[in-house]
Amino acid sequence: KAGVTQTPRYLIKTRGQQVTLSCSPISGHRSVSWYQQTPGQGLQFLFEYFSETQRNKGNFPGRFSGRQFSNSRSEMNVSTLELGDSALYLCASSLGGGDTDTQYFGPGTRLTVL
Amino acid sequence: AQSVAQPEDQVNVAEGNPLTVKCTYSVSGNPYLFWYVQYPNRGLQFLLKYITGDNLVKGSYGFEAEFNKSQTSFHLKKPSALVSDSALYFCAVRVSNSGYSTLTFGKGTMLLVSP
Numbered sequence: 001k002a003g004v005t006q007t008p009r010y011l012i013k014t015r016g017q018q019v020t021l022s023c024s025p026i027s028g029h030r031s032v033s034w035y036q037q038t039p040g041q042g043l044q045f046l047f048e049y050f051s052e053t054q055r056n057k058g059n060f061p062g063r064f065s066g067r068q069f070s071n072s073r074s075e076m077n078v079s080t081l082e083l084g085d086s087a088l089y090l091c092a093s094s095l096g097g098g099d100t101d102t103q104y105f106g107p108g109t110r111l112t113v114l
Numbered sequence: 115a116q117s118v119a120q121p122e123d124q125v126n127v128a129e130g131n132p133l134t135v136k137c138t139y140s141v142s143g144n145p146y147l148f149w150y151v152q153y154p155n156r157g158l159q160f161l162l163k164y165i166t167g168d169n170l171v172k173g174s175y176g177f178e179a180e181f182n183k184s185q186t187s188f189h190l191k192k193p194s195a196l197v198s199d200s201a202l203y204f205c206a207v208r209v210s211n212s213g214y215s216t217l218t219f220g221k222g223t224m225l226l227v228s229p
Contacts, residue, residue, distance in 0.1 A: 004157070006157075033216075042220075042221045042222060043204065043222075045216050045218075050214075055214055056215075056216050098214060099146055099209070099214065099215055100146055100163075102148070102163060103217060104160060105158040105159070106157050107156055107157045108156075108157050110155075
């Protein structure tokens with residue numbers, strides 16, 4: 001079974017631009033979560049989608065948004081990029097997103113904002 | 115609120131020796147605990163989890179972890195370290211009382227295994 005895939009793997013943008021990242025979950029998984037990883041803040045939860053609905057949201061500004069499609073694929077968007085948005089963005093999928101479910105992570109998208 | 119602490123930024127061990135990576139947690143409710151490993155420029159790989167039952171959990175690549183409720187700890191262990199175990203290790207926790215709670219990660223511990 002194929003793992004979680006994320007595209008693109010690397011992105012370079014300039015301040016003020018916007019960016020869209022894509023995540024395809026493991027087949028049959030309906031929950032997709034997004035995380036931001038930085039050296040200073042570690043792994044921080046952005047949001048989780050299940051059946052096209054945002055079920056949980058982390059403490060990030062409204063510039064960060066996401067959505068999920070009927071095939072469970074998910075996208076996240078960051079508008080008006082800031083230098084501090086440079087990070088590794090990780091997507092994780094799980095069967096139903098329940099408390100005991102294991103999340104399986106993709107390789108991440110490395111975003112650099114200049 | 116739930117939180118996870120990994121008190122050591124880095125753990126150094128010689129190949130063949132046992133290794134321990136420490137994790138303590140703080141939750142109001144019953145915890146579900148996870149360990150992940152991250153290799154350079156890669157995503158996180160699932161190692162093992164504790165849900166309920168036996169306090170000793172066995173996982174991938176020879177790793178195991180012991181759940182200790184009284185000490186609120188979930189330390190990761192391996193009897194004999196390999197150089198290839200060198201990586202960044204994350205402990206994570208969820209609380210069982212909300213159905214669909216978020217996963218909270220520790221800051222990570224870098225494990226360096228020397229030949």
